[in-house]
Amino acid sequence: MARFFFGFWLALSLRKRYEADMSTSLELQKKQAALVAVALVQDGMVLGLGTGSTAAHFVDGLAARIQAEGLNITGVPTSKQTRAQAEKLGIPLAVEGDVPQMDLCVDGADEIGPNLSLVKGGGGALLREKIVAYHAKQLVVIADYTKLVAQLGAFPLPVEIIPFGWEATRRALMDVLAAQGLPQTVRVRHTTQGAVFKTDNGNMIVDVALGRIAHPETLAQALLPIPGVVEHGLFLGMAQQAFVAHPTHIEHIKM
Numbered sequence: 259m260a261r262f263f264f265g266f267w268l269a270l271s272l273r274k275r276y277e278a279d280m281s282t283s284l285e286l287q288k289k290q291a292a293l294v295a296v297a298l299v300q301d302g303m304v305l306g307l308g309t310g311s312t313a314a315h316f317v318d319g320l321a322a323r324i325q326a327e328g329l330n331i332t333g334v335p336t337s338k339q340t341r342a343q344a345e346k347l348g349i350p351l352a353v354e355g356d357v358p359q360m361d362l363c364v365d366g367a368d369e370i371g372p373n374l375s376l377v378k379g380g381g382g383a384l385l386r387e388k389i390v391a392y393h394a395k396q397l398v399v400i401a402d403y404t405k406l407v408a409q410l411g412a413f414p415l416p417v418e419i420i421p422f423g424w425e426a427t428r429r430a431l432m433d434v435l436a437a438q439g440l441p442q443t444v445r446v447r448h449t450t451q452g453a454v455f456k457t458d459n460g461n462m463i464v465d466v467a468l469g470r471i472a473h474p475e476t477l478a479q480a481l482l483p484i485p486g487v488v489e490h491g492l493f494l495g496m497a498q499q500a501f502v503a504h505p506t507h508i509e510h511i512k513m
């Protein structure tokens with residue numbers, strides 16, 4: 259009996275250790291991808307600063323370069339979280355709410371599909387991320403290899419909706435999905451404390467679990483006309499290049 263429990267304890271410990279090692283190495287890979295993008299930054303650039311754990315590595319690396327080389331940079335954060343991080347690190351920023359023309363926007367992604375189609379919004383910042391990326395000459399995606407997919411949709415698609423009439427908006431969303439023969443699993447996002455998640459814009463997020471998105475353009479076009487839908491997390495034709503970190507190398511994907 260004691261041997262059985264010891265074996266069980268050992269297996270459990272090894273598994274925990276393996277999981278911890280895996281997440282450390284994924285974190286390292288995110289950092290490596292971010293640092294390659296940091297090298298693209300040139301003096302005088304106006305830069306969109308993405309949101310999420312990978313983008314946070316980019317902001318750290320950017321701050322280090324500004325300090326070491328005295329670069330003259332203006333950052334345009336895509337969330338309050340990124341603004342707070344960049345401010346703390348002393349990165350000069352555009353006034354909150356201003357979105358100037360940018361040379362480059364560097365951001366993470368939840369999924370990277372064919373032709374650099376993306377699902378974004380896992381961190382709830384998809385609206386500001388899309389506005390900022392739209393006004394940048396280039397969107398550069400940084401990620402670890404787990405984000406690469408053959409087809410989008412395993413990650414539930416985040417959709418930002420206005421709180422007014424949200425139940426009606428959710429119903430309309432389900433009708434649109436049904437009309438396209440897609441599953442109608444539309445969940446309101448909550449925080450880990452159980453409160454309804456609020457975006458930086460005071461809106462809500464619904465996560466649409468589709469399993470696979472066979473026709474991203476068709477879906478994107480169908481979602482936006484629904485009153486109450488502010489934006490969705492499909493970023494199609496927006497990214498020009500991606501740096502994807504694998505355990506052994508960084509993959510450079512270019513459009």
Ligand code: 5RP
Nearest residue numbers: 310311312366379380381383
């Ligand atoms: C936030 C996003 C993030 O870029 C996305 O969720 C990836 O985050 P991470 O780098 O932490 O995996 O879209 O809205």
